[in-house]
Amino acid sequence: MSLALKKSLGARSLFLPEPVLLLCTYDAEDRPNVMTVAWAGVCGNEPPSLQVSVRPGRWTHQAVLLRKAFTVCVPSAAMLEAVDYIGLVSGRRDDKFKACGFTPVKSRLVDAPYIAECPVIMECAFLEAVGLKSHTVILGEVRDMKVDESCLDPTGNFPDITRVSPLVYDDGSVSYFGVGPFLGKAFSAGRAIRDGSRA
Amino acid sequence: MSLALKKSLGARSLFLPEPVLLLCTYDAEDRPNVMTVAWAGVCGNEPPSLQVSVRPGRWTHQAVLLRKAFTVCVPSAAMLEAVDYIGLVSGRRDDKFKACGFTPVKSRLVDAPYIAECPVIMECAFLEAVGLKSHTVILGEVRDMKVDESCLDPTGNFPDITRVSPLVYDDGSVSYFGVGPFLGKAFSAGRAIRDGSRA
Numbered sequence: 001m002s003l004a005l006k007k008s009l010g011a012r013s014l015f016l017p018e019p020v021l022l023l024c025t026y027d028a029e030d031r032p033n034v035m036t037v038a039w040a041g042v043c044g045n046e047p048p049s050l051q052v053s054v055r056p057g058r059w060t061h062q063a064v065l066l067r068k069a070f071t072v073c074v075p076s077a078a079m080l081e082a083v084d085y086i087g088l089v090s091g092r093r094d095d096k097f098k099a100c101g102f103t104p105v106k107s108r109l110v111d112a113p114y115i116a117e118c119p120v121i122m123e124c125a126f127l128e129a130v131g132l133k134s135h136t137v138i139l140g141e142v143r144d145m146k147v148d149e150s151c152l153d154p155t156g157n158f159p160d161i162t163r164v165s166p167l168v169y170d171d172g173s174v175s176y177f178g179v180g181p182f183l184g185k186a187f188s189a190g191r192a193i194r195d196g197s198r199a
Numbered sequence: 200m201s202l203a204l205k206k207s208l209g210a211r212s213l214f215l216p217e218p219v220l221l222l223c224t225y226d227a228e229d230r231p232n233v234m235t236v237a238w239a240g241v242c243g244n245e246p247p248s249l250q251v252s253v254r255p256g257r258w259t260h261q262a263v264l265l266r267k268a269f270t271v272c273v274p275s276a277a278m279l280e281a282v283d284y285i286g287l288v289s290g291r292r293d294d295k296f297k298a299c300g301f302t303p304v305k306s307r308l309v310d311a312p313y314i315a316e317c318p319v320i321m322e323c324a325f326l327e328a329v330g331l332k333s334h335t336v337i338l339g340e341v342r343d344m345k346v347d348e349s350c351l352d353p354t355g356n357f358p359d360i361t362r363v364s365p366l367v368y369d370d371g372s373v374s375y376f377g378v379g380p381f382l383g384k385a386f387s388a389g390r391a392i393r394d395g396s397r398a
Contacts, residue, residue, distance in 0.1 A: 158208070
C-alpha cells in the first residue's frame, strides 16, 4: 500500500457505506407515514438499539416524539423507486404508503406501523434523543426484528443479506448501490496476521 | 410485491448494511491504537457529526474519553485481512499499527492519529456520549475529511465510492461484502411515482 497524497475536503458529514432504511411512524391523526434515512447506525446490544437522525422540521420528527415509537424497515433493491419517492415528498401533504402501494401493518409491540412489503423490520421504542443543530439523533430500543421467511439464512435465526438485497447509499454521488460479493468471514480472515505478529 | 410471511427473531441489534470503519486513538501513553467498528452512523451536518458505539471495556473507550478525540478511517476492500485482524486483538497488548504495517499520522486538528494507508479519513473531536448498558454511543464532530487524490470523484469534492471500494459488514453471517453496482440516482428515480400520485 502506498502513502497516497490526501486532499482535505473540509468538515463533511458522510461516510462510506451508508444504509438505506425506511422510518415509519403514526402522526397525531393516526396516519401512517414513512421517510427514507441514510444517517443511522446500530448503537448496542444491551438493550438492542439503533440510532436514526431526523431534522426537526420533518413530519416524522414530531411523530416519533409524540408516539414514542417508530419502526425501521429495510427495503430491498427492487423497491428503489419507492424508496427514492419517499425521500422526495413530505407526509404532511402526501400519503406515501398509498402512492407506493405499501401495506401499513400496526405493530403489536410499539405504537408505529411497518411496511408489510419490506423484507426486514425492526420495531423500536423511543429511548433517548440528542439534539444537534441540524438533526435530532433519535435512539430506539429494538423490541423485535421480523424477517420474511424467504429471506432467512439457513439457520433461520438471521436475515440472509443476499436474499434481502438491501441498498447502499452514497452521499458523494447521491446514488444508490447494491451490496456486492462476499469477500471474507469476520474473526477469521485476520488470523494469519495475528498469529504472525505473535510468532 | 407479495405479502410474505414474517418470522419474529426477537430483539436484535443489527441492520443491513452496516459499514466497516477503523476507529483510531492515542492512549494515555501516546501509543496509537485502532479498533474495527460496524456499529456507527452519520448524525447530522450542523455540526458535521457521526456516531460510533464502543464497549466500555475496550482500550479505545478510555482513550476517546481521555483524549476527547478520534479519527474514523474508511478501509478499502484490499485491506480486509488487516481490518479483521484489528477486530481480533486488543491494543492493550498488541501494536496493531505495526502488525498491519500501517503508518500512524498525527492529526493536526484533533488529538488522535489516522492511518495513512486508508483512502478516506474523518478527524473527529469528541462531542457527547450516551451510556447504554452494553455500549457507549460516542458522538464526534468531524473537523475535516481527507481523501486520497486517487479516490476523488470527478468534481474533486467527494470520495468516489467505486474507487474507495469500502467494505460492507453483515452481522447475520459475520461476513464482509463489497459494494455492488450502481443502481440509481437519488432524488430522481422516484419522480415518476411522485408525479403519478399527484396527477
